[in-house]
Amino acid sequence: MADAVAHAAEAHATTTGLPNRKLLMWTFIGSECMLFGSLIMTYLVYRGRSVTGPYPEDLLNIPFITVTTFVLLMSSLMMVLALAAVQRDDMRQGKLWLLMTALLGLVFLGGQVYEFSHFVHEGLGLGTNLFGASFYLLTGTHGAHVAIGVLWLLTLFGLAVRGRLTAAHAETVEIAGLYWHFVDVVWIVLFTLIYLLVG
Amino acid sequence: MDQHATGSGAGPERDGQPHAEHASVRTYVGVAAILAVITAVEVMVFYIEALHPVLVPILLTLSAAKFVLVVGFFMHLKYDDRIFRGIFLGPLFVAVAVILAMLALYGVFTGGGAA
Numbered sequence: 001m002a003d004a005v006a007h008a009a010e011a012h013a014t015t016t017g018l019p020n021r022k023l024l025m026w027t028f029i030g031s032e033c034m035l036f037g038s039l040i041m042t043y044l045v046y047r048g049r050s051v052t053g054p055y056p057e058d059l060l061n062i063p064f065i066t067v068t069t070f071v072l073l074m075s076s077l078m079m080v081l082a083l084a085a086v087q088r089d090d091m092r093q094g095k096l097w098l099l100m101t102a103l104l105g106l107v108f109l110g111g112q113v114y115e116f117s118h119f120v121h122e123g124l125g126l127g128t129n130l131f132g133a134s135f136y137l138l139t140g141t142h143g144a145h146v147a148i149g150v151l152w153l154l155t156l157f158g159l160a161v162r163g164r165l166t167a168a169h170a171e172t173v174e175i176a177g178l179y180w181h182f183v184d185v186v187w188i189v190l191f192t193l194i195y196l197l198v199g
Numbered sequence: 200m201d202q203h204a205t206g207s208g209a210g211p212e213r214d215g216q217p218h219a220e221h222a223s224v225r226t227y228v229g230v231a232a233i234l235a236v237i238t239a240v241e242v243m244v245f246y247i248e249a250l251h252p253v254l255v256p257i258l259l260t261l262s263a264a265k266f267v268l269v270v271g272f273f274m275h276l277k278y279d280d281r282i283f284r285g286i287f288l289g290p291l292f293v294a295v296a297v298i299l300a301m302l303a304l305y306g307v308f309t310g311g312g313a314a
Contacts, residue, residue: 018280026283030290037294044298045305066242070235077231080273084224174275181273185266191238192262196245197255 025175029182036186039141040193043134050129056198059119068111069191075104076184079177089167095160101180102153105146112143135194142190145183152176221278230272237265
């Protein structure tokens with residue numbers, strides 16, 4: 001009964017001929033482009049204008065952040081594998097990949113917590129200089145998005161474990177996937193602009 | 200490893216809506232491998248002193264390539280309806296234009312500063 005209701009909710013004709021929830025998620029992602037665009041713009045405008053240290057070149061650890069970047073990229077692979085598994089109703093694999101995606105997201109968040117605490121220990125606070133303010137705001141906003149994504153994925157995993165997520169809910173997983181991949185895409189940009197084009 | 204994944208509500212008759220065929224699992228793994236290689240190249244380029252004069256265009260190009268791969272294959276924009284493409288690319292274009300305009304206004308490209 002629950003499955004039938006869920007299926008009916010997911011599968012109904014729309015005026016656009018496209019799933020409304022997916023349309024909504026893409027619209028949300030479009031608005032997120034504007035949000036992150038404004039934060040990236042602020043970071044770039046303030047770049048190199050801090051009058052007191054510590055400066056980016058004193059703090060940024062490229063090898064460490066490369067590893068966490070790799071982890072987030074691979075989490076995107078786990079996410080598409082989860083979606084593919086759910087779509088072919090292979091819920092054993094679907095659960096596995098959903099959990100792996102969430103775990104890799106948690107590893108990324110752990111890396112960010114370590115990085116932030118290290119920077120604070122080195123004397124970079126939110127109000128220390130322009131770099132600190134714009135860096136924490138930009139990467140912190142991204143981290144908050146990752147945290148929301150992890151909670152979303154763990155919720156889907158919990159539903160799958162309880163048998164309440166099946167192939168009939170593939171669109172639900174796809175929408176969560178769109179969000180997760182967008183978070184990954186934002187980090188691809190931040191990794192280059194903040195860490196590799198340092199100074 | 201070669202099953203095909205499809206869009207929301209997999210199956211053509213699922214909900215009376217069009218569903219484009221998505222990439223295979225093998226393609227996803229291939230794209231992830233390319234993403235990992237590009238990331239490694241980015242970091243290598245960062246450490247090669249001789250490439251520093253052209254660091255910005257190289258890194259921006261590599262970053263854009265990764266962006267397109269994730270959006271096109273993992274987010275299925277390559278296979279999905281054009282409306283989704285427009286909804287995403289429209290705001291993205293505006294965001295990039297605003298960033299470039301503000302950077303120009305603040306003299307970032309000329310090495311100057313705002314008044």
